[in-house]
Amino acid sequence: MKNRFLEAGQIVNTHGIQGEVKIVPWCDSPEFLCRFDTLYLGERPVKVRSARIHKGNVLALLEGVDDVNAAMALKGRTVCIDRTGVVLPEGRHFIADLIGLRVLDADSGAELGAVIDVLTPPAHEVYVVRGEHDYMIPAVDEFLVETNVEEGYLKVRLIEGMQTDV
Structure with missing residues (x-):
C-alpha cells in the first residue's frame, strides 16, 4: 500500500x-x-x-x-x-513508489533484483538495482520497457556497462 x-x-x-x-x-x-x-x-x-x-x-x-x-x-x-x-504527469512516479520494485529483464523475464535507490543527476534519473548483481540503469525509454507500480515491477533492457559489480 x-x-x-x-x-x-x-x-x-x-x-x-x-x-x-x-x-x-x-x-x-x-x-x-x-x-x-x-x-x-x-x-x-x-x-x-x-x-x-x-x-x-x-x-x-x-x-x-x-x-x-x-x-x-x-x-x-x-x-x-x-x-x-498531487497529479503527476503521465509516466511519472514518486521515487518512494519506485523503491522496492522488482526489476525484470524485458527479454528473458529473469528477475535482476530490486530498486534500492533513485539517483537524480541533472540529465535524468538513474535507478540503482541490487540483486545477484548491482546495476545502474538510466531512466530513459531506451532502457525502461515498462513501469508497473501497482503490480510492483519494472521491466528493463540492459546494455553492457550497466552492471556495476564486475
Missing part, C-alpha cells in the same frame, strides 16, 4: 527573526514544494502562510510559527506532502 504522506524535504534552519524556516527540498524542484498550501510534520497538517525560493531552498512561513524560537524548534524535522493533492 502506498503511503499517503511522502517526505518532501527537511527543515534545516531558520531565516530571519519572523519565524521563517529554511527547507531543503527532496522533490524535483523547490518550485514543486512551494505549490502546497499545507505541509505535514509527521501526519500533523501545518498551513503554509508563504513560501519562496532562496538559493535552491524554500523559505516558508508556517502557521503557528511566529518567531525565531518557534522556528528553531522545528530544525531537523522532515516535512511531508499529501500525495492525494
